[in-house]
Amino acid sequence: MPDEVKLNDMDSLNWVGTRPARPDGVDKVTGKARFGADLSLPGMLHGRVLRSPHAHAILKSIDTSKAEALPGVKAVVTRDDFNDMPSEFVPAGEMMVNYRDIVRNVMAREKVLYDGHAVAAVAATSASIARKALKLIEVDYEVLPHVIDVEEAMKPEAPLLHDDLFTVGVEPAPKKPSNIAKVVEFKLGDVEKGFGEADIIVERTFNTAPVHQGYIEPHACVASVNADGLAELWVTTQGHYVVRGHCARMLGMDISKLKVTASEIGGGFGGKTVVYLEPVALALSNKSGAPVKMVMSREEVFRASGPTSGARVYVKVGAKSDGTITAGHCELKYQAGAFQGSPVQPGAMCAFAPYDLENVDVIGYDVVSNRPKVAAYRAPGAPISEFGVECVIDEIAKKIGMDPLDIRMKNAAKEGTQAAYGPKFGPIGMISSLEQAKAHDHYSAPLGENQGRGVASGFWFNIGGETCVTMNVNEDGTVALLTGTPDIGGSRASLSMMAAEELGIDVDKVRPMIADTASLPYTFLTGGSRATFAGTTAIIHASKDAIDKMRARAAQFWDVSIDEVVWENGEARPASTNVGDFDPLSIEDIAKLANSTGGPISGRAEINVQGAGPSIGTHIVDVEVDKETGRVEILRYTVLQDAGKAVHPSYVEGQFQGGAVQGIGWALNEEYIYDDNGRLENAGFLDYRIPVASDVPMIDTVIVEVPNPVHPYGVRGVGETPIVPPMAAINAAIEQATGIRFTELPMSPPKVLKALDEAAASGGDD
Amino acid sequence: MPKIHVTTTINGDATEYLCEPEQTLLDVLRDELNLTGSKEGCSSGDCGACSVMVDGRLVCSCLVMGAEAEGREVETIEGMADGEALHPLQQKFIDHAALQCGVCTPGILVAAKALLEQNDDPTETEVRYWLAGNLCRCTGYDKIIRAVLDTAAEIRGA
Numbered sequence: 001m002p003d004e005v006k007l008n009d010m011d012s013l014n015w016v017g018t019r020p021a022r023p024d025g026v027d028k029v030t031g032k033a034r035f036g037a038d039l040s041l042p043g044m045l046h047g048r049v050l051r052s053p054h055a056h057a058i059l060k061s062i063d064t065s066k067a068e069a070l071p072g073v074k075a076v077v078t079r080d081d082f083n084d085m086p087s088e089f090v091p092a093g094e095m096m097v098n099y100r101d102i103v104r105n106v107m108a109r110e111k112v113l114y115d116g117h118a119v120a121a122v123a124a125t126s127a128s129i130a131r132k133a134l135k136l137i138e139v140d141y142e143v144l145p146h147v148i149d150v151e152e153a154m155k156p157e158a159p160l161l162h163d164d165l166f167t168v169g170v171e172p173a174p175k176k177p178s179n180i181a182k183v184v185e186f187k188l189g190d191v192e193k194g195f196g197e198a199d200i201i202v203e204r205t206f207n208t209a210p211v212h213q214g215y216i217e218p219h220a221c222v223a224s225v226n227a228d229g230l231a232e233l234w235v236t237t238q239g240h241y242v243v244r245g246h247c248a249r250m251l252g253m254d255i256s257k258l259k260v261t262a263s264e265i266g267g268g269f270g271g272k273t274v275v276y277l278e279p280v281a282l283a284l285s286n287k288s289g290a291p292v293k294m295v296m297s298r299e300e301v302f303r304a305s306g307p308t309s310g311a312r313v314y315v316k317v318g319a320k321s322d323g324t325i326t327a328g329h330c331e332l333k334y335q336a337g338a339f340q341g342s343p344v345q346p347g348a349m350c351a352f353a354p355y356d357l358e359n360v361d362v363i364g365y366d367v368v369s370n371r372p373k374v375a376a377y378r379a380p381g382a383p384i385s386e387f388g389v390e391c392v393i394d395e396i397a398k399k400i401g402m403d404p405l406d407i408r409m410k411n412a413a414k415e416g417t418q419a420a421y422g423p424k425f426g427p428i429g430m431i432s433s434l435e436q437a438k439a440h441d442h443y444s445a446p447l448g449e450n451q452g453r454g455v456a457s458g459f460w461f462n463i464g465g466e467t468c469v470t471m472n473v474n475e476d477g478t479v480a481l482l483t484g485t486p487d488i489g490g491s492r493a494s495l496s497m498m499a500a501e502e503l504g505i506d507v508d509k510v511r512p513m514i515a516d517t518a519s520l521p522y523t524f525l526t527g528g529s530r531a532t533f534a535g536t537t538a539i540i541h542a543s544k545d546a547i548d549k550m551r552a553r554a555a556q557f558w559d560v561s562i563d564e565v566v567w568e569n570g571e572a573r574p575a576s577t578n579v580g581d582f583d584p585l586s587i588e589d590i591a592k593l594a595n596s597t598g599g600p601i602s603g604r605a606e607i608n609v610q611g612a613g614p615s616i617g618t619h620i621v622d623v624e625v626d627k628e629t630g631r632v633e634i635l636r637y638t639v640l641q642d643a644g645k646a647v648h649p650s651y652v653e654g655q656f657q658g659g660a661v662q663g664i665g666w667a668l669n670e671e672y673i674y675d676d677n678g679r680l681e682n683a684g685f686l687d688y689r690i691p692v693a694s695d696v697p698m699i700d701t702v703i704v705e706v707p708n709p710v711h712p713y714g715v716r717g718v719g720e721t722p723i724v725p726p727m728a729a730i731n732a733a734i735e736q737a738t739g740i741r742f743t744e745l746p747m748s749p750p751k752v753l754k755a756l757d758e759a760a761a762s763g764g765d766d
Numbered sequence: 767m768p769k770i771h772v773t774t775t776i777n778g779d780a781t782e783y784l785c786e787p788e789q790t791l792l793d794v795l796r797d798e799l800n801l802t803g804s805k806e807g808c809s810s811g812d813c814g815a816c817s818v819m820v821d822g823r824l825v826c827s828c829l830v831m832g833a834e835a836e837g838r839e840v841e842t843i844e845g846m847a848d849g850e851a852l853h854p855l856q857q858k859f860i861d862h863a864a865l866q867c868g869v870c871t872p873g874i875l876v877a878a879k880a881l882l883e884q885n886d887d888p889t890e891t892e893v894r895y896w897l898a899g900n901l902c903r904c905t906g907y908d909k910i911i912r913a914v915l916d917t918a919a920e921i922r923g924a
Contacts, residue, residue: 025860028868029852031803031843035869038802127793128786214903216807216815217869266805266869267903298808489866489904650863654905658866661906685812685901693907694891694898 002611004709010645015497016713019650020507022493024264033264036220036236037295044222045074045123047284047294048130049277050137051304052112052119055370055678056146056159059108059119059139066136067122072129075288076137077280078120079109082250090245097274101339103250105373106279112141113161113338114370115679116303118276123284123292146370146678150312150335153179153369161338161368181340182366186348188420194327194359198318202395206388208727208745209671210310210335213377214662214690217266218301223281224291229253231285233260235278238268238486239525243278244517250279251286258282261516262486269662270376271306273527302683306375307672309334309342313388319396323407327359328352332385334366337373342366346461347381349421350724351389353459354430354616355411360420370678376527378659379460379720383666383727387745390456390728395741404455404732405443405618409434413459413616426613429642429706430457433618436702442620442638447736450625451635454732457618458724462717463528464609468520469538471499471546471603477588479503481539482515484523485531489658489719490651497647498536498713502543504570505587521606529717532647533708534609536715546603550590553597558582613708613716617641619660619725623733630753632668632734634695640702644716649703655719657699663726665691669746774835776801777845785832792816794832795842803843803872807901814900817873818842824880826899843872846879855879855917864913866904874900878914886921888914 010017027033064076085099103109108117120137124130145159152158158179167174169183195201221235231253237243240262248255265272277294285292296305314331330351336342344364351362362385397407412430419425437443437455447453472480481499485491492512500507524530551565554572558565564579565572571584585593594601622636639656646652669689673681682688707714727745735741740755769784776799785794790809795801795818804827807813811826818827819841820834827842846853855878858864865871874897881888881896888896893914894907902910 019863021860022863024868025865026852026856028865028871029856029859029875030847031801031872033868034802035805037796037806040797040800126786127797128788215867215869216813216901216903217805217867218807264869265867266807267867269903295806298810298813490863648863650909651866654863654866654909657906657908658904659906662903684810685808686810690901690903691906692898692901693911694894696907698890698911699906699908 002710005712007707007714008712013501015501015507016645016647017649019648020493020497022490023496023512024487024492035217035266036263039222039234039263041222041224041291044291044293045125045288046127046130047121047123047281047292048134049118049280049300050120050134051300052108052115052117054112054141054143055115056144057112057141058144059110059112060142061140062120063138064120067133070129070133070136072125073122073133074125074290075123075284076120077283077287079107081283082107083252084109096341098341099249102246102275105339106276114372116300116372118304121280121284123288148369148371148674148678150310150333150367150369153367154333154365161370165340165368179368180365181336181368184345184348184364186362186420187360188418189359191327191329191359191361195318197326199321200396200399201316201318202392203316204392204743206313206391206743208311208313208384208387210307210371211666211670212302212307212688213269213271215267215269215271218296218298219277219305220295221278221281222291222293223285225282225286227289229257231258231282233258233278233282234263235260236263236265236272238265238272238488238527240486241484241517241522242273242525243275246275247279247282251282259516259518262514265486265488268488269378270380270527273376273525274306276305298685299683302688303680304372306337306373308377308380309336309374309384311335311384313385315388315392317392317396321400323400323402323410325355325357325411328357328389330362330385330389332362332364334364334381334384335371335374336366336368337371338368339373340366340368342374343376343381347385350382350459351385353419353421354413354457356413356417357411362420378662378723382460383663383724386458386724387727390725391731394728394732405434405438408457426709427706428614428616429704430616432704432706433457433616433640433642436640436704437618437620440620440638440640440702442636442700447622450627450737451622452733452736453620453622454729454736455618455620456725456728456732457616458721459614459616460529460721460724461614462533462612463530464534464612465524465530466522467534467538467609468523468606469542469604470520471542473546473587473591473601475591477586477591478509478511481510481512482520483512483535484515484520485526485535486514488526489654490648491531491535493651494532494647495535495539498539499543502540503546503587529615529719530612533612533711533715533717536647537609537711538605538607540712541605541607542603545605546601549601549603550587553590553593554585556597557593611710613644615642615716615718615721617721617725619729621729621733623730623737625734625737625752627756630749630756632747632752634664634697636697638700638702639722640704641718641721642704642706642716643718644708644711645705645714646703647715652703652718653701656701656722659722660699660726661691661696663723664696664730667727667730667745667747669748671746770833772833772836774838774840776840777842787833789832790828791830791832791835792827795827801842801844805869805872814877815870815873817876817900819876819880824877843876846875853879854920858913858917862909862913862916864905864909870900870902874902874910882918882921886918888918890915
């Protein structure tokens, strides 16, 4: 951990904490903003992917000759156009990916492993010719038995996806392959002793469904490879440097030969941290010699891009009758999809993280099955494990007659708490979020018939990582701010505000831009709630660099030493009256002097940012359950979350609101539905129902600010935590409204109605 | 199959194009006319990102064939601002931070404008149901609804 820094005086801020218009706002309300599918190049071809209709099959042969003969078809690629790669794990967002698996996920090799798995791709002069060509590709499949459910996949007799997959993390190492890729465990204290001290123990098993990130913009890219091997890629992604690395590796290119430009990105939520179309488009462009655009359909997005895991979650919690939790145990079984790498590890680490517990044991299993490979989704893994834990804590509170906020308060993690996953926490916002929840008028508002209120808390680590910034001082003293993290939710606003704050200039004088991969050194992706935290940290460094250079120019101009020049309110000034009687020099003045004092001026930072502060939030939700239809209506919703310091409060609120509503969808409607053949039955927005405007109320927000001690303004990441609490909060609210404790997500109308009917039949409250 | 010749009006401008029989109006706008403000989120009429007006009626342009625009008046997001002057809805969306990624924004603006043209005093519920065909995954809708209601109030007060 980096050292704590002196916190800035928060009362004298000009920009941080205000709500200026975002710099990309006009582009986005006028339709000018260019997203992944919005670029066209001269001579561009249209690429399409042929996908497996089978959940599990051997790819015996692929005959593309008829497709290649179709007029207008310029290139066809299959597994034969990609080199195999050895097993090697590399970080992608908060998850790890394996090149052996990426190359197989991008284009199936020995087998297809899920419905929608890419088998071949064509590039043609029109989209319609490309579609016709796909129908001419002849694939000989030998269909194999498949497995979808996570516990079925764990059985010894289950169909095996990979005959070289041996479980890691168990002793002795297994001699037979299985679908269990990995077992992880995080322990603290002695859970058996803890359960022995408990007055009450509750244990429950929960099922959660895989849910998709549901970004409205499908994956899209345009690739152009020249005969000399120089290549450009335009792509909607959370991390164009990460895409560059993956593509260069897969295609055997020098990284310097591939320039990647991030388009505007139409939502990602973790799902745009990996590659799908990009290496294929590059391969098609290489083969055809022409630029190739590829865009997924919505059906392809659902069938072939990563949802997050569905899981089986067993939770056992023991507590004393005063609410003190004495032990917590979890067993997490997460679907990874067709290749290993579910978010079970972060899920296991987060499970009990909001609490200060002595005895914890969390075991996690990473399990492959015949589903699309999961990708990161907003706090990957945490919503699943914390859902189970929060539901059980709510049940304990109810059983011992304690307020659900009070039991959380009694056990809340605080500064100095030893987390089961390793670190001791610095200052964190669990207690503050609970206190503000308790004091909020929402918590004491009256409820009507068939209505219930639930609360839950949530934790996410947040990350820093490689972050580069260049701040070019233009000839007129305005500033071009180059950053390398694609802006998904308004981060250009907060980053330019931080530059304006540090330099002491108007935010309107700062023009933020997302640099392409050739224009800034490697910058890690937008993920892990890092863009604003890490970006502002780098900007503070780059501003200091620029200011030092401008002080030096002023010193040179005044013929004094640099120590005799200070920077105040956007101006270089003599440090004292002893230095001399000089008029202050503004950035504009210094920019005009730049050439006569040595040349152009920029500020730079190229750092690996450390010290991200975890963010904790508490949600309050009121629901009404329609006993005729089983529909759960969200009546009122309040998010209270620690932001450390909100740079642009509107976009912090936006993260809270958007995350909460994604969680509402996870809780109430969203799921992947497979038929008996392992084919996804609801690969569209009509049947995979994300919340629409009429499904939700206003989402009230309270920004809690417990400063992160390693950031000069106290900033923490905020984007991911808001999706963690909703499922358990809604579960508790439904329990209060109906007396029924659901253990399966989504709590969709058919399931709720069935449970209500069963309760009525068994002499329930109706 | 030969291409179809279409004569139509787009954002007030007389426009001609050739389209394949299978091309949707959205395909034509984006791929033939380079009006990429309308977005393809689903191509099945479920997400509303491609919302445009055809003869004053709000439609998903992915569900209208390109050939069907013959003789009609099409309005897209590109025609919403009056030169440099933003439509009040566009300005309110910026003021209220009613967009994050912004990919649903063109469709939502076109749909919201259609609402306010027939009802300048909608309730929150009316706005929510009117926009129920326009999916947004980033915002949770809160700031979008506030921006539309605030625009309506401003229009009524003007």
